[in-house]
Amino acid sequence: MAKEELSLEELAKEIYKGAGGMNNVESVTHCMTRVRMTVRDRSLVNDETLKKIPGVLGVVDDEQLQVIIGPGKVNKVAKEMADQAGVQLGETIAVHTSGKDAVNAKAAEVKAAQKARQKKSPIKAILKDISNIFVPMIPAFVGAGLVAGIASVLSNLVTAGNLDAATWQQYIDVLNILKNGLFTYLVIYTGVSAAQVFGATPTLGGVIGAVVTLTGMNPETPLTNLFTGQPLLAQQGGILGVIFAVWLLAQLEKWLHNVIPESVDIIVTPTLCLLVIGLAEIFLIMPLAGFISDSLVGAINWVVEVGGAFSGFVLGATFLPLVMFGLHQILTPIHVQMIDATGSTQLLPILAMAGAGQVGAALALWIRLRKDKELSEMIKGALPVGVLGIGEPLIYGVTLPLGKPFITACIGGGIGGAIIGAIGNIGAIAIGPSGAALIPLIAGGRWWGYVLGLLGGYAGGFVATYFFGIPKDKQAAVEESATTASEVTTNTAVTVAGTTELFAVAEGTVKPITESSDSVFSQKLMGDGFLVIPENGTIYSPVEGVVTSIFPTKHAIGLQTASGLEILLHMGVNTVELEGKPFDIKVTEGQKVTPSTVVAEVDLNAIKQAGKETDMLVIITNMDAVSEDVLEKTGTVGSAMPVMKVTTA
Known part of the structure; x- marks a missing residue:
C-alpha cells in the first residue's frame, strides 16, 4: 500500500x-x-x-x-x-523554547522561488534590509509595547484626574522602566541589528547607534549644528539615520580589513571606523536632519494655521515619515505653546491618526494575506500594541518592509486626520502617546470626535491597503504556497509506453550504478541507472529530451524525455560542496537536447583536488513508470554511445 x-x-x-x-x-x-x-x-x-x-x-x-x-x-x-x-x-x-519564538524571529519574506523571479531594484533591496533589521526585534517590540500601552493608559488617567497619582504613580514608573529598556536604547539595538544585516561588527554598529544620543556632551557647551548654528539635539536623524550610518560603517570596515595588515587590524580598523563614521554622523548626518527639521517648522505652522480637513490630512499622512527620520522633535515646542495658550494641543490628536492608519493597513494585510502564517503571527502580536498607540511593531515589522502598505497606511492616517480637522476643537490636555490610550486626555468632553477620527483612520488604512496596498509579489507568494501541495502530487510527467535509450555522457568507463561510492545511488534509493568515469571534462546529455532543472551549484541537471522519463545527471560525488566552481553549464532550463548536445564542461582536476570523485551518474528518478531497464554496455565507451534501454509501461 x-x-x-x-x-x-x-x-x-x-x-x-x-x-x-x-x-x-x-x-x-x-x-x-x-x-x-x-x-x-x-x-x-x-x-x-x-x-x-x-x-x-x-x-x-x-x-x-x-x-x-x-x-x-x-x-x-x-x-x-x-x-x-x-x-x-x-x-x-x-x-x-517554542515555535512562536521561531516565527517571531522570521522576516516576513516571500518564497524563494518567487523572489528569484522578482526584478531587483534599489527600493526592494532597501525594504528587504529594513525587514531583516527589525523583524528579529518584533518580540521585544510587542512585549515592551504592551507594557508601554498599559503605562500610557494609566498615566493618562492620572493626568485626567480619573486615578489617584499617589496610588498609581509608582506602578506607572515601574512599567515605564521596563518599557524604556527597549525604546530608550532603540537606536543601539537598531545599530547592532543593522550591522549584522550589512556585514559589519555588531558591537561597532551598536556604538554608531548610540552616537545619536549624544551621551557625554557637555550641556553647557553643546556641539553646534553646522547648518543652523544652533545646538545639536539628540536623536536627530532618527532610526533611518542610524541605519544609513551603519551601512557606511559596513562599507568602510570591509575595505579596511582588506588593506590593513592582519597584525594591527584588530586595533586600527575599529578605531578608524568609529572615528570616521562617528564624526560623519555627528557633524553631517545629524546636522542635516536638524536643518531639515528647522526648515519644516514654518511649513508645519502654516498647515496648522490653515486648519480644517486639509490641515488634518497633510499632518496625519506625513507624521510617520517624520518620526522615522527623527524630525518629529520639531513638533514638541508647538505642542507646548498650544497647551500654554489654550489649555490643549489640537495638533496631537491629528498626529495620532498616523497610528490608526497603520492599524487599518495591518487588518487589511491580515485578511488578504492570511495564508502567510508568519506575517499573520506578527500582525496578531503587533495589533494590540498599535491600538494602544505604540506603532513601531507595525511600522518596522509589517508595513514598511512591504513598501506599498506603508504608503496606504499613511493615507489612512491622513483620512483620520482630515476627520478630526473637519470636526475641529479636538485637543489633548497633555503630550502623551496616541491610539486609544490618548482618549482620557481629550479636552472638553470631545473624546467622541477623537474616536470618530480613530475609526476613520482604521477604515481609511484598511480600504486603501485592501484595494491598493497589497504587494503583488507577496500575494503571488501566498497563492503559490497555497497550491504547493497539489503541485507536488500533480507535477509528475505523463509517461508513454515504449523504449528509450540512455547514452554515455562522456568518453570513459561505464559501470553499474551499484558500484557508486555513494550509498544513496548504489542502493538505488533514487532510482536505477549507471555511472561513467570520464576521461575528459566534456559532458553530453544522456537522452534526447528537455532540460527541466539546473541545480544552483551546477553539479546536477534534470532532464525529461518525450516518453516521460525523468533523468538526473549528477556530476561527481558530494560535489554540491564545491559551490559550482568546477562546472561550466552550457544549457539552460527548457532547452531541447540530444545525446550530441554538450551540457557542461567540467574541471575534473578541480574535483579531484577537492578530494571528490568525478563519476558522472545517470539516474532514472521516476522508476514507478519503468517496467524494465537493462544496462547493455559496460566498460570503455565513447561519448553519445547507447548503453542502457528503458521500457516504460
Whole structure:
C-alpha cells in the first residue's frame, strides 16, 4: 500500500521530528536530491522514523544527516524547513523554547522561488534590509509595547484626574522602566541589528547607534549644528539615520580589513571606523536632519494655521515619515505653546491618526494575506500594541518592509486626520502617546470626535491597503504556497509506453550504478541507472529530451524525455560542496537536447583536488513508470554511445 502523501509543511515537521526536533538541527541545506542537516546531538536522530516518513526515499548518516527526497521536491522541502525555523537556508538555527519564538524571529519574506523571479531594484533591496533589521526585534517590540500601552493608559488617567497619582504613580514608573529598556536604547539595538544585516561588527554598529544620543556632551557647551548654528539635539536623524550610518560603517570596515595588515587590524580598523563614521554622523548626518527639521517648522505652522480637513490630512499622512527620520522633535515646542495658550494641543490628536492608519493597513494585510502564517503571527502580536498607540511593531515589522502598505497606511492616517480637522476643537490636555490610550486626555468632553477620527483612520488604512496596498509579489507568494501541495502530487510527467535509450555522457568507463561510492545511488534509493568515469571534462546529455532543472551549484541537471522519463545527471560525488566552481553549464532550463548536445564542461582536476570523485551518474528518478531497464554496455565507451534501454509501461 502506498504511503499517504504529506504536504510540504507536514513533511518538514516530520523530518524535524525524526532528526531529534528542531532544536537538535543546527542548519539545513540541500543538494539536488537530499535535505542535508547538521545536527547537534546525533544520538537524538531516529533513522528508522525518518525512513518511514511518506516522501522520504532514504537516509544517509555521513558528516551531515542526509534525508533523500528526490529532485524537484527537495528544494521546496528544505526551504519549508528553513522557513519553519525562521532562518535562511544554511543559516544557524537558534535553539528556541517554542515555535512562536521561531516565527517571531522570521522576516516576513516571500518564497524563494518567487523572489528569484522578482526584478531587483534599489527600493526592494532597501525594504528587504529594513525587514531583516527589525523583524528579529518584533518580540521585544510587542512585549515592551504592551507594557508601554498599559503605562500610557494609566498615566493618562492620572493626568485626567480619573486615578489617584499617589496610588498609581509608582506602578506607572515601574512599567515605564521596563518599557524604556527597549525604546530608550532603540537606536543601539537598531545599530547592532543593522550591522549584522550589512556585514559589519555588531558591537561597532551598536556604538554608531548610540552616537545619536549624544551621551557625554557637555550641556553647557553643546556641539553646534553646522547648518543652523544652533545646538545639536539628540536623536536627530532618527532610526533611518542610524541605519544609513551603519551601512557606511559596513562599507568602510570591509575595505579596511582588506588593506590593513592582519597584525594591527584588530586595533586600527575599529578605531578608524568609529572615528570616521562617528564624526560623519555627528557633524553631517545629524546636522542635516536638524536643518531639515528647522526648515519644516514654518511649513508645519502654516498647515496648522490653515486648519480644517486639509490641515488634518497633510499632518496625519506625513507624521510617520517624520518620526522615522527623527524630525518629529520639531513638533514638541508647538505642542507646548498650544497647551500654554489654550489649555490643549489640537495638533496631537491629528498626529495620532498616523497610528490608526497603520492599524487599518495591518487588518487589511491580515485578511488578504492570511495564508502567510508568519506575517499573520506578527500582525496578531503587533495589533494590540498599535491600538494602544505604540506603532513601531507595525511600522518596522509589517508595513514598511512591504513598501506599498506603508504608503496606504499613511493615507489612512491622513483620512483620520482630515476627520478630526473637519470636526475641529479636538485637543489633548497633555503630550502623551496616541491610539486609544490618548482618549482620557481629550479636552472638553470631545473624546467622541477623537474616536470618530480613530475609526476613520482604521477604515481609511484598511480600504486603501485592501484595494491598493497589497504587494503583488507577496500575494503571488501566498497563492503559490497555497497550491504547493497539489503541485507536488500533480507535477509528475505523463509517461508513454515504449523504449528509450540512455547514452554515455562522456568518453570513459561505464559501470553499474551499484558500484557508486555513494550509498544513496548504489542502493538505488533514487532510482536505477549507471555511472561513467570520464576521461575528459566534456559532458553530453544522456537522452534526447528537455532540460527541466539546473541545480544552483551546477553539479546536477534534470532532464525529461518525450516518453516521460525523468533523468538526473549528477556530476561527481558530494560535489554540491564545491559551490559550482568546477562546472561550466552550457544549457539552460527548457532547452531541447540530444545525446550530441554538450551540457557542461567540467574541471575534473578541480574535483579531484577537492578530494571528490568525478563519476558522472545517470539516474532514472521516476522508476514507478519503468517496467524494465537493462544496462547493455559496460566498460570503455565513447561519448553519445547507447548503453542502457528503458521500457516504460
